[in-house]
Amino acid sequence: xxxxxxxxxxxxxxxxxxxxxxxxxxxxxxxDCDVEEPNGNIFLKASLTERExxxxxNPVVNDDLCTGCGACQQACQFNAIVVINKKVMIFxxxxxxxxxxxxxxxxxxxxxxxxxxxxIESNSSNTFMQGKLNLNEPLTxxxxxxxxxxxxxxxxVIIDSAPGASCTVVSTIEDSDYCVLVTEPTPxxxxxxxxxxxxxxxxxxxxxVVINKxxxxxxxxxxxxxxxxxxxxxxxxxxxxxAQNYSKGILPVQYSKHYKDExxxxxxxxxxxxx
Amino acid sequence: MxxxxxxxxxxxxxxxxxxxxxxxxxxxxxxxxxxxxxxxxxxLLEHEVVEKTPFQGAKIAKIDQSKCIHCHKGYEVCRxxxxxxxxxxxxxxxxxxxxxxxxxxxxxITLHEELTGHVYQSNLNGEHFTHALLAIGAEGSGKLVTxxxxxxxxxxxxxxxxxxxxxxxxxxxxxxxxxxxDACVIVTEATKSGLSDLKRVQQVADHFGIKTLVCxxxxxxxxxxxxxxxEYCKSQNVAIIGKIPFEPLIMKALQQLKTxxxxxxxxxxxxxxxxxxxxxxxxxx
Amino acid sequence: xKIAITSTGTDIKSLxxxxxxxxxxxxxxxxxxxxxxxxxxxxxxEAGGAGIQAGQTIINESAIALITGNxxxxxxxxxxxxxxxxxxxxxxxxxxxxxxxxxGELQQINTAGEAHFGMK
Numbered sequence: 001x002x003x004x005x006x007x008x009x010x011x012x013x014x015x016x017x018x019x020x021x022x023x024x025x026x027x028x029x030x031x032d033c034d035v036e037e038p039n040g041n042i043f044l045k046a047s048l049t050e051r052e053x054x055x056x057x058n059p060v061v062n063d064d065l066c067t068g069c070g071a072c073q074q075a076c077q078f079n080a081i082v083v084i085n086k087k088v089m090i091f092x093x094x095x096x097x098x099x100x101x102x103x104x105x106x107x108x109x110x111x112x113x114x115x116x117x118x119x120i121e122s123n124s125s126n127t128f129m130q131g132k133l134n135l136n137e138p139l140t141x142x143x144x145x146x147x148x149x150x151x152x153x154x155x156x157v158i159i160d161s162a163p164g165a166s167c168t169v170v171s172t173i174e175d176s177d178y179c180v181l182v183t184e185p186t187p188x189x190x191x192x193x194x195x196x197x198x199x200x201x202x203x204x205x206x207x208x209v210v211i212n213k214x215x216x217x218x219x220x221x222x223x224x225x226x227x228x229x230x231x232x233x234x235x236x237x238x239x240x241x242x243a244q245n246y247s248k249g250i251l252p253v254q255y256s257k258h259y260k261d262e263x264x265x266x267x268x269x270x271x272x273x274x275x
Numbered sequence: 276m277x278x279x280x281x282x283x284x285x286x287x288x289x290x291x292x293x294x295x296x297x298x299x300x301x302x303x304x305x306x307x308x309x310x311x312x313x314x315x316x317x318x319l320l321e322h323e324v325v326e327k328t329p330f331q332g333a334k335i336a337k338i339d340q341s342k343c344i345h346c347h348k349g350y351e352v353c354r355x356x357x358x359x360x361x362x363x364x365x366x367x368x369x370x371x372x373x374x375x376x377x378x379x380x381x382x383x384i385t386l387h388e389e390l391t392g393h394v395y396q397s398n399l400n401g402e403h404f405t406h407a408l409l410a411i412g413a414e415g416s417g418k419l420v421t422x423x424x425x426x427x428x429x430x431x432x433x434x435x436x437x438x439x440x441x442x443x444x445x446x447x448x449x450x451x452x453x454x455x456x457d458a459c460v461i462v463t464e465a466t467k468s469g470l471s472d473l474k475r476v477q478q479v480a481d482h483f484g485i486k487t488l489v490c491x492x493x494x495x496x497x498x499x500x501x502x503x504x505x506e507y508c509k510s511q512n513v514a515i516i517g518k519i520p521f522e523p524l525i526m527k528a529l530q531q532l533k534t535x536x537x538x539x540x541x542x543x544x545x546x547x548x549x550x551x552x553x554x555x556x557x558x559x560x
Numbered sequence: 561x562k563i564a565i566t567s568t569g570t571d572i573k574s575l576x577x578x579x580x581x582x583x584x585x586x587x588x589x590x591x592x593x594x595x596x597x598x599x600x601x602x603x604x605x606e607a608g609g610a611g612i613q614a615g616q617t618i619i620n621e622s623a624i625a626l627i628t629g630n631x632x633x634x635x636x637x638x639x640x641x642x643x644x645x646x647x648x649x650x651x652x653x654x655x656x657x658x659x660x661x662x663x664g665e666l667q668q669i670n671t672a673g674e675a676h677f678g679m680k
Contacts, residue, residue, distance in 0.1 A: 008313055009286060009287065009313045009315075010285065010286015010287050010313070010443050010444075011285060011286040011287010011288060011443075012286075012287060036444065037285070037444075037468070037472065039467075039468045039471075042467050042468060075373065075377060077334065077371055077372050077373050077386070078372070078608050078609055079603075079606055079608055079609025079610070079612050079613050080608075080609055080612075082612055082613075082615075082616050082638055084616070084619060084638065084641050084642055085641070085642075087641070089637060089638065089641060091609065091612055091634045091637075093634070094608045094609045094612075094634070096370055096372055097354065098354055098355070098370065098372030098373075098374045099352065099354060099374050100372050100373050100374040100377055103352065103374055103377045103378060104377055138608070141355070145356075163286055163313075163443075164312045164313065165312070165409075165411045165412060166312070166412065166413075166414070166416070167367060167368065167370075167412055167413075167414055169412075170367045170368065170412050171368070184526075185526075185530065186526060186529045186530055187315075187318045187319065187529060187530070187532055188291065188313075188315040188318060188529070191313075191315060191318055192313045192315075195313065195411065198411050199411050199412065202367070202411060202412070203367075213526070215523075215526065215527070215530070217527050217530055218526075218527075218530035220530070238523060238526065240496075240521060240523075243493070243496055243521065244496055244497060246466060247464075247465055247466035247467065247469075247496045247497035247500055248467070248497060249467050421582070421604070451582075454579055454582065455579075482630075483578075483630065484578065484629070484630070
C-alpha cells in the first residue's frame with residue numbers, strides 16, 4: 001500500500017507522522033517528496049549512499065539553421081526566450097521544458113539537451129529515498145515524478161508530501177492508496193485542513209485525519225470531522241516532551257513504546273480503510 | 276510609512292500569531308496577509324470584507340470537444356501528463372505551456388486565463404486589511420502575493436506602518452512578499468529544521484538588501500539550538516528582537532480566537548510582543 | 561541620449577525602485593532635453609521571466625543606460641546583449657539619480673545579483 005501524508009498548513013507535524021509511520025512499518029519505504037525542504041532524514045538518519053541526478057530537457061539553438069524569426073519566443077508561455085537583434089537567447093532557469101519552442105521552430109534549429117535540476121538520494125537497502133531540488137530551480141514536479149518512478153511498486157510506501165495544495169502536492173499524492181491529512185487543533189489548523197480536504201476530494205482519494213498536538217480544550221477538528229463524516233485516525237497529544245525531542249531530531253516512536261504502539265494501531269486502521 | 280514583513284522559512288513557527296498580536300497592539304497601520312497558500316490572519320482578526328476580486332494568475336489549455344478529432348497529438352506532446360488518452364485536460368496538471376495547441380491540426384485547443392484565487396479588501400476596525408486565497412492546485416501564488424500588496428498600497432494614505440504576514444519557504448513567493456520592505460522579521464523556532472530554514476531565508480532577504488531581524492519562538496525548547504541561532508545571528512550582524520517561550524496557553528488562546536494580547540493568562544507573552552515591537556522600531560529608525 | 565530608471569512612482573520626484581524586473585514603472589529620460597516619460601512595466605505581473613521581458617522593454621525604448629537597484633543574471637544577459645549599461649542607483653529621487661548619473665557618480669554594475677527564478 002502507498003500512503004501519502006500531507007497537510008494544508010506547514011509545521012503541523014507532517015514529517016513527524018510520516019517518519020513515525022515508516023519507522024513503525026517493517027520493510028516499508030519512506031519517500032520524502034518535500035523536495036524543497038526534505039527533512040525526514042533528520043529523524044530517520046539513513047545513510048545516503050546512492051545518488052541519481054534528475055534532469056530536464058532544455059532547448060538549444062543551432063545558429064546555422066536559425067533565421068531569428070522569433071517563433072520560439074512567441075510560443076514560449078514562460079518568457080524563457082527572447083530574440084534580440086535576430087539572436088535567440090534561452091533562459092534555462094525559467095524554462096518549463098515543455099518543448100513548445102521546438103515544435104514552433106520552422107527551420108528545425110532547436111534541439112533539446114538534458115540539464116541537472118536535482119538529485120534523488122537513497123540508502124543501499126532502498127528503504128529511504130528523498131528528492132532534493134537544487135537551489136534556484138523552480139520546477140519541483142520533475143523531481144517528484146522521478147521519485148515516483150523509482151518508488152517500490154509493491155510493498156509498503158510512506159510518502160511525505162510538501163505542504164499546501166499546489167500542483168506539486170497533486171503530483172505527489174495522486175495515485176496513492178490512502179491519504180493521511182495532518183492538522184492541529186487551532187482555527188488555523190482547521191482552516192488549512194479544509195483546503196487539504198478539498199484537494200483530496202477533488203482527486204477522489206480516500207483519506208483520514210490525524211490530529212497532532214491534540215488538546216482537550218479544543219475539539220473543533222473532531223466535531224468538524226464528525227459533521228463531515230471524516231475519519232479521525234489518531235490523536236497525538238500536545239506535549240512539551242514530544243516537542244523537545246522533535247527539536248533534537250527524535251521521533252515519539254523512537255523513545256516511547258506507548259507511541260510506537262499507537263502508530264502500529266494507526267497503520268492497522270489505515271490498512272482496514274484501504275480494504 | 277514603514278513596511279515590515281514577517282517571514283519564517285519553515286511553516287508553523289508562530290509567524291501569524293506574532294503578526295495578529297501586533298495587529299491588536301499597533302495603531303495607525305495597514306495590514307496585508309501575503310501567505311496566500313494558507314492565509315490565517317483573517318481567522319483571528321474580526322473584519323468586514325468590503326470587496327472581493329477574482330484573480331487570474333495563470334493560463335491553462337482547454338479543448339473544444341466539438342472540434343476535437345481525437346488525433347491524440349496533444350496527448351503525445353504534453354510533458355506534464357495533463358491530457359488523458361481520451362483527450363481531456365486535467366486543469367490541476369496543466370502548466371499552460373501551449374505545446375498542445377501548436378500541434379492541434381484543427382485548432383480545437385486554446386489557452387485561457389484561469390481563476391487562480393481571490394483578493395479580499397477588508398475593513399479592520401477602520402483600518403485597511405487585504406488578504407487572498409489561492410485556488411486549489413493553482414499556480415501563480417507569487418503573482419497573487421504581489422497583487423495583495425499592490426492593493427493595500429493603493430489604499431494606504433497616512434498610515435505609519437504596513438505589517439505584512441509573509442509566506443513560508445524560501446522560493447519566489449517569499450521574494451514577492453519581502454520586496455519593498457523596510458525590514459523583515461524572521462520568526463524561527465528552536466528546532467533543528469528551524470535553524471537550517473532560518474539560514475536559507477536570511478540569505479534570500481540579504482540578497483535583496485533588506486534588513487533582517489530575528490524573533491526566536493519556543494526558545495526554551497532546546498537551549499542548544501537557541502544558542503546556535505544566536506551565534507549565527509551574531510555572525511551575520513542580525514539583531515534578535517524577541518524571544519518567546521514555549522507556552523501551551525498560546526494555543527489555548529488561539530483556540531478561543533484570541534491573540535496572546537487579549538488573554539490575561541498571557542501577560543508575559545504580551546510583554547514579549549510589546550518589547551519585540553519596541554526593538555523593531557528602534558532597529559529601523 | 562535616453563536612459564531608463566526604475567521608479568516607485570510616476571514622476572521624477574519619486575524614489576528609485578530597487579527591483580528591476582518587477583518595478584512598477586520605468587522612467588525614460590532624455591539626458592539632453594531633460595524631458596521624460598513614464599511607462600508601466602507590463603512584466604511586473606508576469607508569472608516568470610519578468611527581468612527578461614523588462615530588459616526587452618528597455619532595449620525597445622532605445623535606452624543606452626539603466627539605473628536601478630539589483631538586476632538578476634537573466635536581465636543582465638538581455639541588457640548586455642542590447643548594449644545597455646547598468647548603473648546602481650541610490651535611494652533618492654529619480655531626478656537626483658539622473659543628476660548623479662550625469663556627473664558620473666553612479667557605480668556601474670557588471671555582475672548580476674542572485675536569480676530568483678521567477679514566480680511559480
